[in-house]
Amino acid sequence: MVEKTIELTGASATSIEDAVSLAVARASVTISGIYHVQVTDVSAVVEEGMVARWKVKIKATFPVKDRVHE
């Protein structure tokens, strides 16, 4: 089996967890079978002295599977 890993950045006004969850949900619209993510970086955007958005960089991994032609 071969797996593929892609890098994504998610952003959330609420939390680091939500930023990860959003990135995974978006990637899952077009990619089937993401089963593991690794958070590789965490940062925040600051506006007017407050954290406005959390940003997380993730690596998402899924198996490469061919579909059978019917």
Added chain:
Amino acid sequence: MESKIREVSPGIYQLYLPLPMRPSIVNVYLVRDKDEWALIDTGMHSDDSIATLKACLDEVGCPPSAIRKLICTHHHADHFGASRAHKELTGAEVYLNPLEVARVERMQSSTPMPESIAFFRSHGVPLPESGDGLPAPGRYFGTLYAPILPEHSLHDGESVYIGTRELQVVWTPGHTSGHCCFYFPQDKVFIVGDHLLPKITPHVGVYPGGPDNPLQDFLNSQVKVQKLDVQLVLPAHGAIFTDHRYRAQQIIQHHKYRLQEIQDAAKGRPRNAYEIASDVFDVPKDSPIFHFMAATFETLAHLHLLMYDGKVKRIEEENKVTFAAA
């Protein structure tokens, strides 16, 4: 002229009719059983579209009078806009879901609707100050929308026959409240209108006089169609495809993501649907006001689903509506 018709399944023909907008083509379908034909959807009421349809009928050897039924998925201009002209051309009987008939009547209003303008403003759509801000519904599409009221109602689960070929009506509310798909059990062919498009997701929005939670209806309809045994999916825009369940699941996942994104955007200070839409949709600043409205009302459909799920709350103050985390 390049051919705009092809047989996609025995006795079922796909026609590509031009649209003066994006998407630039609507697929309508001709279905035959021996000498009897039916047309599924109409295209817009433009000279170009009507000429294309006539050329297709010539090419396939279908005299207009052989079309006995005009069966439509929903009331929108690219699906029902030429129904009056096609009725006059063919003498066919017209079929549409009753919930769509109500929208057809509304779309023909020649005066602006004050409650619609109040609704749009309450959700933050920046309508111009001058005048009433919006044309009357009957003028949105000008002569491109020339509908006729149908003789027959389409209801969920009932069958309509084209000769001896059975067409089953599958009511799929969401994109519009009376949207219907058409299933041919003998061929396992599924004509899906705008419900299941291969590359784009159909617009689902909250509008004055429409259902309050259309996105929930739409998601339920995506689950519903997966119960059918389908070999060929015939959409109104884009290429034909085979795996309807895979695409329905993708569309459900798309909205799960968007719900999460919109719920996240509603955290912090209360914001209106237009502000939240500006975060989640990419609408260029110089776009027509209708594009901003579509983005706002699709965002509103997500906010309403979240509200019914208890995840956001709706705040109404002085005719302004905002949303915040529940």
